Amino acid sequence: DVxxxxxxxxxxxxxxxxxxxxxxxxMDHENMFWYRQDPGLGLRLIYFSYDVKMKExxxxxxxxxxxxxxxxxxxxxxxxxxxxxxxxxxxASSSSGGAHEQYFGPGTRLTVT
Amino acid sequence: RKEVxxxxxxxxVPEGATVAFNCTxxxSASQSFFWYRQDCRKEPKxxxxxxxxxxxxxxxTAQLNRASQYISLLIRDSKLSDSATYLCVVNSRSGSxxxxxxxxxxxxxxxx
Numbered sequence: 001d002v003x004x005x006x007x008x009x010x011x012x013x014x015x016x017x018x019x020x021x022x023x024x025x026x027m028d029h030e031n032m033f034w035y036r037q038d039p040g041l042g043l044r045l046i047y048f049s050y051d052v053k054m055k056e057x058x059x060x061x062x063x064x065x066x067x068x069x070x071x072x073x074x075x076x077x078x079x080x081x082x083x084x085x086x087x088x089x090x091x092a093s094s095s096s097g098g099a100h101e102q103y104f105g106p107g108t109r110l111t112v113t
Numbered sequence: 114r115k116e117v118x119x120x121x122x123x124x125x126v127p128e129g130a131t132v133a134f135n136c137t138x139x140x141s142a143s144q145s146f147f148w149y150r151q152d153c154r155k156e157p158k159x160x161x162x163x164x165x166x167x168x169x170x171x172x173x174t175a176q177l178n179r180a181s182q183y184i185s186l187l188i189r190d191s192k193l194s195d196s197a198t199y200l201c202v203v204n205s206r207s208g209s210x211x212x213x214x215x216x217x218x219x220x221x222x223x224x225x
Binding site for chain 1: 121145147154156157158159162163200211212213215216217218
């Protein structure tokens with residue numbers, strides 16, 4: 001059974017703080033993704049990675065960066081958190097073969113005050 | 114125009130009813146299609162893949178019409194536990210086969 005875990009379920013940070021969100025998957029998947037989900041806007045892709053140390057921008061990368069030093073771990077970094085980054089953040093992983101089904105972590109609800 | 118469009122609903126139906134959701138996608142080169150289910154305050158989970166010939170999984174039937182760029186999900190004999198948001202998902206990125214594009218979801222509430 002695929003398991004994707006995220007470091008926190010709920011997080012409250014102040015404007016300007018640096019924020020780290022961590023994601024770990026245990027299925028040896030090559031691909032990992034970070035999304036944010038907002039009411040009415042659905043899931044929007046921030047960044048993804050298809051290999052260790054590789055990353056590609058998604059639809060809304062501004063204000064975010066990522067790190068993938070190990071295959072199982074993909075981190076999302078908010079260099080200087082802002083109130084418009086208050087959202088639900090979802091991590092996902094998938095294998096490179098097959099139809100690219102993605103498996104999601106439970107999400108981190110981030111509030112920036 | 115959004116790459117994947119769904120009617121947001123909400124759809125409120127009585128138990129036992131049949132309900133259908135539709136979804137359109139804009140990229141004719143799309144290769145893979147899915148329906149995901151997301152319960153309130155939970156992560157999305159794969160409900161079923163959608164194949165060109167159509168496919169069924171118990172009470173759920175998915176159809177794909179490539180000519181019209183249209184995907185549907187039919188739920189028969191609705192149960193209270195079917196209440197959730199249903200996301201239409203398409204692999205439609207020309208640059209990377211690894212990416213999926215998610216619709217905003219259709220909310221279903223099954224009423225007792």
